[in-house]
Structure formats: structure tokens, C-alpha cells
Amino acid sequence: MTALPTKYAFLAREGAPRMLVEALKLHGVHERGNNPAILAWAKEVGLEKVYRHTSIAWCGLFAAIVAKRAGWDVVKDPLWARNWAKFGKVAKPAMLGDILVFTRGTGGHVGVYVGEDAGYFHVLGGNQSDQVNVTRIAKSRLLAARQPAWRIAAPANRRVIRMAASGPVSTNEA
Secondary structure, three states: OOOOOHHHHHHHHOOOOHHHHHHHOOOOOEOOOOOHHHHHHHHHOOOOOOOOOOOOOOHHHHHHHHHHHOOOOOOOOOOOHHHHHHOOEEOOOOOOOOEEEEEEOOEEEEEEEEEEOOOEEEEEEEEEOOEEEEEEEEHHHEEEEEEOOOOOOOOOOOOOOEOOOOOOEEOOOO
16 A cells, blocks of 8 residues: 555544455555556456456456455446446445445446545545546536445444545546
8 A cells, every 4th residue: 555645644544444444455556557466356356357458447346356355245247337336235325435436428437435525525446547546526426325235233433524625536537
């Protein structure tokens, strides 16, 4: 994991939810040079036959590796970001560590909730400027907010995180 920007440094002290913890371990991974680490994720989740190059959108692959390592089932055809709208159960409102699915043209984008401001979700995801990072995505693009189907109870630190409205805004994740 590379260092988080200062305003997100608090995330390193969060011990749960497991999806968030696993996602944070990957912060800073970049697709540069057909990164073998990203290709290894595909192998780990059983997608090595269909995912062979980082020029293929990999936000869904990021969600798949995070879910698998956190102990959750991966959705069918996880490379299609919109399929993550079937993960777990509805999260209302979205909270720390939840999966957020967004529209993106005729496709989609998926990432992990780390906070929000008045108009944007702060999303930790893969394939955001070709890397794993936190970016702001307009709330108007939200297609679904999903949480794991907790086996016992949701972690005590699962909560809405209010943040200052600052930082780059993503309009087309790639």
C-alpha cells in the first residue's frame, strides 16, 4: 500500500469492514506495463482466461479480489461493473466499506465507499486514472449501493463519513 492522501489517512486506522481493509492494501497499484500484480488478481479469482491485459477495464476485477480476500462471494461475471449491483444486499444509506456501483456511459464503474460530501461519493477503486486510488464520483451517477450479507452483524465502525468537498472529480474512470 502506498501512503494515502492526508485527508484519507484516517482510513489506515479503521480495522473493518474487511472489504475496506483489503482494498486499502492495494492502494497505489498502477496498471503501468501490464502490471503482473493485477494479472495475478485475475488468476486468484479464476479469470485468467478472460482477463489477460490491463488495457481491459479492471475496476470489477479490483472489486472481485477485494471481496474474495475479505471472505465474500464474488458476483457472476465480475468484470462487468454493473454486475456488482447484485452483490450482498442493498445498503441504504451507503456507508464505510460498502460497494458502490456507478453508471459510466453504457457501462459502469465499481468501487468502495470511504466517504461523501454534498454532491460526491469518495470512492476507493481500481482503474481510477489507471490505478487504485480515492476519487470523487458524482452522487447522481450512483446505480447501486451494496453491503455484504453480514453473517452475524455489521462492523461497529460501518458508518456514513462526511468529508470536505475537495479533491479531483472523476467523470470517466479508466
